[in-house]
Amino acid sequence: MTETKNLVEGSWVPQACTLPTAEQPLRLAEFGELWASAVVGMERVDRLRVRLELRAEPAVAGRAADLMVRENRCCSFFTFSLITNGGRLALEVAVPAGHVDVLDALVARAVSGGRS
Template identity: 40%
Template structure:
């Protein structure tokens, strides 16, 4: 996973997004309610684990791409392991980026 350099601004800009912040949060709730099985901390950051049901991998990849577009300080990696989709996230080692990562981990 490519983690952006510490010089990357810690800012989220949804001005070009096709959804609003409220719609994005609602989408996370739908995805997590449908398929999230676990969340965990890793050496590099965090990991969300989802059931690999039809459409979930594409949904996770699309959501991760849109999140990366508005929050470029995130590094994301999506993998499929057996019956599971894994979304790993990491940020530069700065206090501001780590605080946003904690908020991301707490999404529900």
């Protein structure tokens, strides 16, 4: 498992993250805001992958895509897929086995409505 480090009580960032430490709480807040405002459903597809159903709106798709591109620059182990099908919008997030703890933390944050 990947080691994680606490930023503040209840939040996480993987040791592999290259985002400057000062920017990490801001990025966590961006994830929290997206999860709180746009996630309408979630399915844990398997141990290494989760599918978050988002509000099917162009602005939500744009925000999610922008955040995922920026996140992938500092945490390249993530695989993000933004999927539209039949008027629905979903974000799939996958990780290699060594980073399942990071996915677990991301899922916990989504379940809590974006709160730490």
